[in-house]
Amino acid sequence: MSDTINAPAGGSESGTAGKALTGHTGAGTAPETRGRTTIADxxxxKIAGMATREVPGIHSLGSGMARTLGAVTDKVPGGRPSMSRGVKVEVGERQAAVDLDVVVEYGVAIVDVAGDVRTSVITSVxxxxxxxxxxxNITVDDVHLADEEDGGEGEGRVQ
Known part of the structure; x- marks a missing residue:
C-alpha cells in the first residue's frame, strides 16, 4: 500500500508532511515538465541564418537593400555582421515558419542548394x-559572380 497522495497541481493538503505528492509540480514530477520555455523570434x-550560411553554394543572405546596408554596417569598427539578415521567422508555441532571402554562387544548381538549405535549417532549428x-520558404534574390567585388575595395581597371 502506498502513501502517495494525489494533490492538485501546485497545491498540497495539510498533514501530508513526509509523504510524496504527485501532480504537475513539485518533487514528484520530471524536471523537464516544470515551468515554461519561451524561444524568442x-x-x-540566428539559428536559421547560421544553418543557411553553412550550406555550400550560398554566398550571402538578404535582399539587395539589406545587403547594401549590411555591408556598410559590417565595415564600421566594432560592428559585427548580422546573423539574422535575410531571415524572417514566425514562432508559435510548438511550431516555426522560416522565410529566407539568399544569394547563391554562380554555377550551382539552385534547386539542389535550396533543398540543402531546407534540410540544414529544419535540422538545426x-x-x-x-x-x-x-x-x-526561400527567395533567391541574386547570383554572385566570381568577378563581382563584394566590398568595392578591390583593384579597379585603372591604377
Whole structure:
C-alpha cells in the first residue's frame, strides 16, 4: 500500500508532511515538465541564418537593400555582421515558419542548394529548439559572380 497522495497541481493538503505528492509540480514530477520555455523570434532567426550560411553554394543572405546596408554596417569598427539578415521567422508555441532571402554562387544548381538549405535549417532549428519547422520558404534574390567585388575595395581597371 502506498502513501502517495494525489494533490492538485501546485497545491498540497495539510498533514501530508513526509509523504510524496504527485501532480504537475513539485518533487514528484520530471524536471523537464516544470515551468515554461519561451524561444524568442530572434533566436530562431540566428539559428536559421547560421544553418543557411553553412550550406555550400550560398554566398550571402538578404535582399539587395539589406545587403547594401549590411555591408556598410559590417565595415564600421566594432560592428559585427548580422546573423539574422535575410531571415524572417514566425514562432508559435510548438511550431516555426522560416522565410529566407539568399544569394547563391554562380554555377550551382539552385534547386539542389535550396533543398540543402531546407534540410540544414529544419535540422538545426528542430534540434536546438524543439520546435517543429512547418515550412522554409526561400527567395533567391541574386547570383554572385566570381568577378563581382563584394566590398568595392578591390583593384579597379585603372591604377
Amino acid at each position: 530572434n533566436v530562431v532567426e 528542430e534540434r536546438m529548439t524543439g520546435l517543429e519547422v512547418v515550412e522554409v
